[in-house]
Amino acid sequence: MRPSRRLFTVLIVAALMAAGAAPAAAQTPKRGGIFHVPAPEPPSLDPHQIAGFSTHLYASPVYGHLVRFPAGPEAKDSADHRIMPDIAEKWEYTTPTTLVFTLRKGIRFHKKPPVNGREVTAEDVKFSLERFRAKSPLRSRLEPVQSIDVLDRYTVRLVLREPFAPLLNHLANPAHCAIMPREIDDKFKDLNTPEAMIGTGPFVLRTYERGVRAVYERNPDYHMPGLPYLDGLSIDIVPDQAARLSLLRAGKLQLAHWWGWLTPEEGRALKRTNPEMVISTQMVVDLAHIYMRTDQPPFNDVRVRRAVALAIDRKAWRDALHFGEGCLDSGPVPCSMTEWKLTAEKIDPAKARYLTGYDVQEAKRLLAEAGVPRGFPTPIHHWPGFAPPWRSYYDLVAESLNTIGLGAELRPEDIGRYNTMTFLGKYDKMGMGPTGAGETEVDSFLHEMFYTGVPRNRSRVADPELDRMLVAQRREL
Numbered sequence: 001m002r003p004s005r006r007l008f009t010v011l012i013v014a015a016l017m018a019a020g021a022a023p024a025a026a027q028t029p030k031r032g033g034i035f036h037v038p039a040p041e042p043p044s045l046d047p048h049q050i051a052g053f054s055t056h057l058y059a060s061p062v063y064g065h066l067v068r069f070p071a072g073p074e075a076k077d078s079a080d081h082r083i084m085p086d087i088a089e090k091w092e093y094t095t096p097t098t099l100v101f102t103l104r105k106g107i108r109f110h111k112k113p114p115v116n117g118r119e120v121t122a123e124d125v126k127f128s129l130e131r132f133r134a135k136s137p138l139r140s141r142l143e144p145v146q147s148i149d150v151l152d153r154y155t156v157r158l159v160l161r162e163p164f165a166p167l168l169n170h171l172a173n174p175a176h177c178a179i180m181p182r183e184i185d186d187k188f189k190d191l192n193t194p195e196a197m198i199g200t201g202p203f204v205l206r207t208y209e210r211g212v213r214a215v216y217e218r219n220p221d222y223h224m225p226g227l228p229y230l231d232g233l234s235i236d237i238v239p240d241q242a243a244r245l246s247l248l249r250a251g252k253l254q255l256a257h258w259w260g261w262l263t264p265e266e267g268r269a270l271k272r273t274n275p276e277m278v279i280s281t282q283m284v285v286d287l288a289h290i291y292m293r294t295d296q297p298p299f300n301d302v303r304v305r306r307a308v309a310l311a312i313d314r315k316a317w318r319d320a321l322h323f324g325e326g327c328l329d330s331g332p333v334p335c336s337m338t339e340w341k342l343t344a345e346k347i348d349p350a351k352a353r354y355l356t357g358y359d360v361q362e363a364k365r366l367l368a369e370a371g372v373p374r375g376f377p378t379p380i381h382h383w384p385g386f387a388p389p390w391r392s393y394y395d396l397v398a399e400s401l402n403t404i405g406l407g408a409e410l411r412p413e414d415i416g417r418y419n420t421m422t423f424l425g426k427y428d429k430m431g432m433g434p435t436g437a438g439e440t441e442v443d444s445f446l447h448e449m450f451y452t453g454v455p456r457n458r459s460r461v462a463d464p465e466l467d468r469m470l471v472a473q474r475r476e477l
Contacts, residue, residue: 029073029229037255038238038247040385041211046191047178048128051137056175058208061216061233062110063178063199064223066101066125066156066171067091069440078282079336081440083168087120087179087200088156091168096477097160099167101125105154107223110204112195115181117221120200122150127182129158140454141170142177163475169441202228211237241266249274263392264323281325283336287445288393289435291422295460299429303370309354310363311400321392330355333445340442363404375405381431382410383418397432422458431458443474 039057044050047059068086070076088101103122111117126148133139144164149157160167171177181198188196197205200223203216216233236253238244245266247253256262262270267279290308292299299305314328327335329344344352353359367373378401382394394410401408408430413421421427435456439445447470448454452462 031229032231034232034234035230036234036236036253038244038253038257039235040239041237044190044192045197045208046135047175048132048135049191051175053175058205058214058235059178059197060174060201061203062197062201062205063174063180064107064201065174065177065179067168068172068174077336079285079334079338081169081172083172086172087125093477096163099158099160100151101156101158103154103156104223107200108221109181109200110198110219111221112198112204114183114187115198118181120179121153122156124182125156125179126150128179129177131180131185132177136176138176140448141166163477165474165477166441166443169443173440203230203233213237245270248277263321267323281323283326283334285334285336285439287332287334287435289433289458290397291427291431291433291458293425293427293429293460295425295462296429298370298372298376301370303366304372306354307363307366307370307404308401308406310357310359310366311404311406312397313358313400314356315358317393317396320396328356332449333442337442337445360403367404373405375407377407377409378429379409379411379427381413381418381421381427382433383415384412385415386434394432423455425458425460446470447474 040054042050042055042058043052044055045058047056047063050056064087066086066088067083070080070082070084074080074084085104087103087107089104091099091101093099103120103125105119107120108117109115109120129142129145129148133142133145144160144162144167145158146161147157147159149159151157158167179200184191184196184198191197192208194205194208202219202222202224204219206215206217208214214235214237216235218228218231222228236247238247238253241257244253244256248256249270256266256270262279270277271279292305292308294300294305309330314330318324318326318328329335329341331342331344333341335341344355347355364373367375380394380398384394398408398410418431418433422431422433435445435449448456450457450459450461450463450466451470452464452467
């Protein structure tokens, strides 16, 4: 694909910064030890049935994929999405619509019944990809695949209906297309027990006690030489942030949050009580997104949407919530995706102001010009359970909108209702939440969020010319 993008009028606010207690970079790895990380209870352990991050935190140590992204010291930065071998040792586009994978010989599943460490074959790959296409909420990411063909024990062919540039990135995403044994569905009712979690990954799930923890052991037969360094992994179910910080201070956890989040206040307090703690910052591949019903008044008027954009003081957010670090540039592509990011200085300054500007008086003028000089009430539908900075984001948005006359009311929803409302466009006026956590492909921030009628187009954007551009960018290899 080529980086060809344009300005979108739907507001996407600041990119997130991750901060947590973590080992300093560039140190020599040491073998051994159990890594303890806190997490919420997963709704399921089946990586094909659930798209949410909490499931994949538990599943990703267990499963391998055809291809993968760089990990650990291999990765240049948080958005290093080079395609590397995993279960497949090589791959080739023999035509723009034919992709052939050759599997490594000797890769084995975990030593659990019914497979007992048998070798992975092309039949397992076909089964896994077809299972993903049948069960996953993200099945559309393999929609262009017309057929999955086993050519021999170690060769799989994917035939596409049309060229589809994001395909390899989707296959490498640890939240997609986990490779599992073809016997799995016949043997087990579901994958919510340690016995059913069988993959080729670096760790073997040994025990899972709901509400307590999941315990993993090092896979001695992992195909990457010398890895993993850890003897094991414990995902401790600790939903409360205060409890997580207490356990971190006591040395019973190695991360403050499953993504390592700390607010600046938490970070400073932690350094006072535990000066040995290392706090690092990293730009993540994610966006903070304000959804507006662009298919209904008043947000079908671009002047109203621009007023919202100008009411947000991005620099104040960054200074207050992200240790003064991170980018101020809004837009549809995260700042960490530097290859694809069209920054404000590269576009028309008259439009760029809505990506970076802060001007309360101009926002009020735009509202008056749009016929709503006194503003209007609007709910902000959200799920309050996202990572710690989000609690402050919601308050800051409400305060910012109130300064220009919009009566913003925070409307908390449970996670199921929030997702259903926003994905189906059944919310009133405005919603807010992170978009793209765990995404690895720029198309996921473009076609999947702005193409007419797709579920993740939560702002209900409908623009035929934009649709044409979005289709074109995903077809260019």
